[in-house]
Amino acid sequence: MEFTKTTEQESHYNDLEKMSILELLQNINKEDQTVPQIVKQSIPEIEILVKAIVPKLKNGGRLFYIGAGTSGRLGVVDASECPPTFGVSEDLVIALIAGGDKAIRKAVENAEDSKEQGWEDLLKHKISSNDAVIGIAASGTTPYVIGALEKCNQQNIITGCITCNQNSPMSLVSQYPIEVIVGPEFVTGSSRMKAGTAQKLVLNMISTSLMIQLGRVKGNKMVDMQLSNHKLVNRGIQMIVDEIGVSHQLAKELLASNGSVRKAVNAYRNG
Structure with a gap:
């Protein structure tokens, strides 16, 4: 053609x-x-x-x-x-x-x-x-x-x-x-x-x-996203609350200490 x-x-x-x-x-x-x-x-x-x-x-x-x-x-x-x-x-x-x-x-x-x-x-x-x-x-x-x-x-x-x-x-x-x-x-x-x-x-x-x-999404969430601004940090905190049912404050602390939603959830479950 x-x-x-x-x-x-x-x-x-x-x-x-x-x-x-x-x-x-x-x-x-x-x-x-x-x-x-x-x-x-x-x-x-x-x-x-x-x-x-x-x-x-x-x-x-x-x-x-x-x-x-x-x-x-x-x-x-x-x-x-x-x-x-x-x-x-x-x-x-x-x-x-x-x-x-x-x-x-x-x-x-x-x-x-x-x-x-x-x-x-x-x-x-x-x-x-x-x-x-x-x-x-x-x-x-x-x-x-x-x-x-x-x-x-x-x-x-x-x-x-x-x-x-x-x-x-x-x-x-x-x-x-x-x-x-x-x-x-x-x-x-x-x-x-x-x-x-x-x-x-x-x-x-x-x-x-x-x-x-490659396993970079869990469920439908961006669990490995970079926490580069307040919006994404707040989204990450809510993801953790939804996934493991902890308080907003604990989710915030877990995210701050672990650096990603995936690591925060794993740390809580393995802790």
């Missing part, structure tokens, strides 16, 4: 500048509502990828996200949330973005056009066949990502991808491609919109299911 970028196709809407604010908001929302159902169609592919990654992480491997622009930033967001949410090391899920950290805030000219730089960035982290790499690119054509995935395949490293175009070059070099075909954007070609939303949803699914598989 010939490769066509549906993310670049003409918007279903025209004369956007003539719409009222209400019409703009309603039409953007109308398009956004299609995204979760399209993501749903990709669950079988997401499941296969997660199943391939779980053993790697259980055996001491790491998960890398690699992307450029909006896609790269979404990887950075997802990776950066794993340590505070699940109490894992900052080295477990690592996000690389074309142009480096400065590209998180500002576009770096031509950063994504090098087919060698992605692999060079992975080498800085001493990547090996113990690890897994997921390329993120709405277009599926980003050289920075494709080159990295090709090298990973040569080194027997698991490769997956998240893209919003069918049969893209990135999908063809990925062992576990996820294609979420959201169609034309409200503003033609603005893939930070539906495509970005779709990628964020898929990343949520991947990282959350991985962390649950």
